[in-house]
Amino acid sequence: MIKTAIASVLAREILDSRGDPTVAVDIELEGGARATAMVPSGASTGAHEAVELRDGDRNRYRGKGVLKAVANVNDPIARAVKGRDATDQRALDTLLIELDGTPNKAKLGANAILGVSLAAARAAAVATGTPLYRTFGKGTTLPVPLMNVLNGGKHATDSADMQEYMLVPLGAPTFAEAIRYGSEVFHALKDILHDKGMGTGVGDEGGFAPSGLRTNEEPIELILAAIARARYRAGEDIALALDPASTELYANGTYTLAREKRSLDARGMTQIYADWAKRYPIVSIEDGLAEDDWDGWRHLTATLGDRVQLVGDDLFVTNVTRIERGIREKIANSILIKVNQIGTVSESVDAVELGRRAGYTSVVSHRSGETEDTTIADLVVGLDTGQIKTGSLSRSERIAKYNRLMEIERELGSVARYAGRAAFTRVRA
Numbered sequence: 001m002i003k004t005a006i007a008s009v010l011a012r013e014i015l016d017s018r019g020d021p022t023v024a025v026d027i028e029l030e031g032g033a034r035a036t037a038m039v040p041s042g043a044s045t046g047a048h049e050a051v052e053l054r055d056g057d058r059n060r061y062r063g064k065g066v067l068k069a070v071a072n073v074n075d076p077i078a079r080a081v082k083g084r085d086a087t088d089q090r091a092l093d094t095l096l097i098e099l100d101g102t103p104n105k106a107k108l109g110a111n112a113i114l115g116v117s118l119a120a121a122r123a124a125a126v127a128t129g130t131p132l133y134r135t136f137g138k139g140t141t142l143p144v145p146l147m148n149v150l151n152g153g154k155h156a157t158d159s160a161d162m163q164e165y166m167l168v169p170l171g172a173p174t175f176a177e178a179i180r181y182g183s184e185v186f187h188a189l190k191d192i193l194h195d196k197g198m199g200t201g202v203g204d205e206g207g208f209a210p211s212g213l214r215t216n217e218e219p220i221e222l223i224l225a226a227i228a229r230a231r232y233r234a235g236e237d238i239a240l241a242l243d244p245a246s247t248e249l250y251a252n253g254t255y256t257l258a259r260e261k262r263s264l265d266a267r268g269m270t271q272i273y274a275d276w277a278k279r280y281p282i283v284s285i286e287d288g289l290a291e292d293d294w295d296g297w298r299h300l301t302a303t304l305g306d307r308v309q310l311v312g313d314d315l316f317v318t319n320v321t322r323i324e325r326g327i328r329e330k331i332a333n334s335i336l337i338k339v340n341q342i343g344t345v346s347e348s349v350d351a352v353e354l355g356r357r358a359g360y361t362s363v364v365s366h367r368s369g370e371t372e373d374t375t376i377a378d379l380v381v382g383l384d385t386g387q388i389k390t391g392s393l394s395r396s397e398r399i400a401k402y403n404r405l406m407e408i409e410r411e412l413g414s415v416a417r418y419a420g421r422a423a424f425t426r427v428r429a
């Protein structure tokens, strides 16, 4: 008997941070090791993501139940993976991909497949007594957190059109200090919003979601004021990152900023980013243009790609085929890594490695619908990508990842290194 062979796999329906159903998978290995993984879920999803299987039965959870995905784990997948070695992630993931047999995991569901892939990784770590991050790679770098302290777009009701305004504490000496910087600025921002009579309720990722913003630039000014109030130096201690999630702003060749009653083409949007990048310490812009606006992206990359990290999220969907096209056509210079966009651990690793060979950075990312699962914290350390995006400084499904990273930093002790400014290879020192 191999102790790390899979003995049983059991899925169940749980709730995510938005109160919508998602998949949890419990795995037990022959030697008795057990682990659970929980699958995240997006709101501003890309059209080219792997399929998230939902039941569609309007009488349960408004159609969002995941009983079909659960059943797919409990029967065809469980039968196929039983007896397989959980420590051979690549072989297991290949088996899952073949069992599904579609290019986008439409048959079994990426939510079913990912639950098994993640749970196997976690169980293998337990069985072998290895820290989870070690099962993903040799990295000892703690990532710079991209902290989404102001939520707009699909993650809030009446806030900015653009989805995410993030703190980037790249000047901190350690990860734990980066968290402190972020927390202090988060609270300073709350005070500023309160003083201005603006709301201090939070959106899906724990950042403030004030109504009454006049422009999409105003959040930047508010955040810079918060950085100053917390006595940090903007650009030196803390830079900024944006995720406009502009696929959501796009229709028929036009980007609409409803709050400003403005419509722009890709060049107009690029102009805005170029102007902001000149006036503000912005080091990273994700999904500055829409998922299939390749021409626009080419222009954006040619205009800003030498100065600003340009991250493809909906553009690349953690999919090597789309990333390969991007590299070939000189589009973007960084990849957002979301495990549920592609559906297995191994394919996520492939995306990072492909990017690395082409000089693209990678940002490991949560989804707006999250759980208490912290696997991505270990993934980013093991893979050594140097950047993570996992939300604001509130809501425990976000904080759980930060707490896990602080634990890893302590555990690594003197070999731990904080990625800091060096993680942003496009940004001049």
Ligand code: 2PG
Pocket: 041, 042, 043, 044, 045, 046, 164, 205, 243, 245, 313, 365, 366, 367, 368, 369
């Ligand atoms: C994004 C993500 C995570 P969602 O656009 O980057 O912040 O949002 O999970 O809703 O796609």
Ligand code: MG
Pocket: 243, 245, 286, 287, 313, 314
């Ligand atoms: Mg995004």
